[in-house]
Amino acid sequence: xxxxxxxxxxxxxxxxxxxxxxxxxxxxxxxxxxxxxxxxxxxxxxxxxxxxxxxxxxxxxxxxxxxxxxxxxxxxxxxxxxxxxxxxxxx
Numbered sequence: 672x673x674x675x676x677x678x679x680x681x682x683x684x685x686x687x688x689x690x691x692x693x694x695x696x697x698x699x700x701x702x703x704x705x706x707x708x709x710x711x712x713x714x715x716x717x718x719x720x721x722x723x724x725x726x727x728x729x730x731x732x733x734x735x736x737x738x739x740x741x742x743x744x745x746x747x748x749x750x751x752x753x754x755x756x757x758x759x760x761x762x
Contacts, residue, residue, distance in 0.1 A: 673718070687703050
C-alpha cells in the first residue's frame with residue numbers, strides 16, 4: 672500500500688495535475704491518468720483497487736493497467752512523492 676506524504680501537495684484540472692513536494696522544493700506535472708491515480712491514492716485505494724478503477728474508467732485491459740500503474744507508482748516512489756507502507760507503517 673502507498674500513501675502520499677504530508678509534504679506533497681497537488682492541484683488537479685482536466686489536463687492532469689501539478690504536484691509539489693515542499694520538502695524537496697520540486698514540482699512535477701502528470702497527465703490525466705496520473706492525476707486520477709494520485710486522487711485514488713489520496714482516497715486510500717490499494718494498488719489493486721487503482722488498477723480496477725483504471726480498467727473501468729479508461730476501458731483498458733487489466734495487464735496493461737497493472738503494468739502502467741506499477742511503473743507510475745515506482746516513478747512516484749523514486750521521486751519521493753509516495754511512501755510504501757507495510758503493516759500500517761510508512762517505509
